Amino acid sequence: MxxxxxxxxxxxxxxxxxxxxxxxxxxxxxxxxxxxxxxxAERMRRVAQVAALHADAVDRDGRFPAEAVAALRAERLLGIQIPEALGGEGADMSRMAEVCFSLGQACAATGMVFAMHQIKVASLVTHGAESPWHRALMQRVAERQLLVASATTEGGIGGDLRNSLCAVEAEGDVFAFRKDATVISYGAHADVILATGRRHPEAASSDQVLVALTSDQFTLERTSRWDTLGMRGTCSDGFVLAARDVPVAQILPKPFAEIAAQSMLAASHLLWSSVWFGIASHALDRARTFVQAEARRRPGTVPPGALRLAEATSSLQAMKGTIQGGLRHYEEAQGSPAALGSIGFAIALNNVKTTASTMAVSIVQVALGIVGIAGYKNGTPFSLGRALRDVLSAPLMISNDRIHSNTANLLLVQKGGGTFLGA
Structure with missing residues (x-):
């Protein structure tokens, strides 16, 4: 009835x-x-089904995964990290990594959009709890399932998020802001953008703050189109981001240096790596199905790709262990700004990113070698072109060379000691 x-x-x-x-x-x-x-698990599965249904079209047309993001909203997964007291579910990093993995298997672009959203929400949760304005924003994110984007790259400095040319120009209780952002992933679809800039026009390039801008406060003038090999659905176009008469209360109270070290570093490396793990797992699933079909077709013989499949499965397990280790390290450091900002923690999380991104590319390439021409062709049950193109972005976000250089500098000043399992 x-x-x-x-x-x-x-x-x-x-x-x-x-x-x-x-x-x-x-x-x-x-x-x-x-x-x-x-x-x-049911909520996550339903979103992944929607994402998988539209993944090829999102990739082919280079369009925003609107259907999958709508499903994320319907299942109320965009606000899961917000504390329960503010209307969310208080999900930890491991729970969000599960979603990234599931979406990475279905549609890497959707997984990356979800990961980047949660990275910015992590900054709000970790560093905005003492600010009434940012607490109210978190309530709105949970209640209305707002999509949060990031504007940290800038013309003239590239991907160096720890330096800015633009600046907050405050006058009384309000400020103006203008940034030539060479990349704002899904910026045209975002409800909120968190942007970096110098504290004031005379500040050093590294003296940065993070400002929260809502869609009714900013304008976007597109300066470039996101036409790439893979991850096409992230729609990471370039924009001039501008806002005026924004209350100064919307500037996060902590310096961006602390925000980057204590929340963005870990969230970026762990959630991105979980998406890449999903891509690698998806590719290996197709390779395993291919080898099993070959074994059924020729009973009593071991298919040529079986040995490579076993080796790649071992690599996938090692990749999983690397990410799980990073998640445990993060959970152990939670609640301790000193631990989250330590040199050892930064080195450990940098290594998660560089290791996972390198392994993901290798695993997908091995899977393609196992499947052969059936994986190289589009439109077959074993097609791996989209997975390969998407995963090739992994060592480039942020460049592994840049991360290795940062790690080398940290090692020059790190003191000895530590434990067998610790950093």
Missing amino acids: NALAQMSALAERIAADPAPGETIPPEPILAESRLPAPTF
């Missing part, structure tokens, strides 16, 4: 003028109220 029929039946019973003392047993208005709430 649907809700309308139930309400009609209940109205008829009430109108029947029951005898004195007679009670009418209550009936539920909505039968759905008796159904158990969907589990996290």
Whole structure:
């Protein structure tokens, strides 16, 4: 019985003028109220199904994965990291990594959009809790499932997020802001953009703050199109980002140097790596299905790709262990700004990123070698072109060469010691 029929039946019973003392047993208005709430795994699976259904079109057309993001909103997964007190679910990094892995298997662009959104939300959660304005913003993210984007790259400095040319120009209680952002992933679809800039026009390039801008406050003038080999659905166009008369309360209270070290570093490396792990797992699943089909076709023989499949499976397990180790390291450091900002922690998380990104590319390439021409061709059950093109972005975001250089500088000042399992 649907809700309308139930309400009609209940109205008829009430109108029947029951005898004195007679009670009418209550009936539920909505039968759905008796159904158990969907589990996290069910919510995640439903979004992944939608993402997979549209993944080829998103890649082919270089378009935003609107259907999958709508599904993320419908399942209320965009706000899972927000604390429960502010309307979210208080999900930890491991839970978000699960979503990134699942989406990476289905549609890498959707997985990357979700990862980048949660990286910025991590900055709000970690560094905005003491600010009434940012607490209110977190409530809105959870309630309305707002999509949050990042503007850290800039013309003239490239991908060096720890330096800015643009600056916050404050006058009284408001400020103006203008940034030539060479990349703002899904910027045209974002509800909120967190942007870096110098604290004031006379500040050093490294003296940065992070400002939160809502879509009714900023304008975007597109300066370049995102036409790339892979990860096409992230729609990482270039824009001039401009805003005026923004309340200074929207500047996060902590210096960006602390935000980058204590939340962005770990969240970026762990969630991106989880997306790449999903891509590698998807590719190896197709290779395994191919080898199994070959074995059934020729009973009693070992297919030529079986040995390479075993080796790649071992590499995939090693990649998983690297990411899980990074997640444990992060969880152990939670609540300790000193640990999160330590040299050892930075080196450990840098190594997660460089290791996972390198292994992901290698695993997908091996999978393609196992499947052969059936994987090279588009439109077959074993096609791996999209997976290969997407995963090739892994060593470039942020460049492994840049990360290795940063790690080398950290090693020059790191003191000895540590434990067998620690950094």
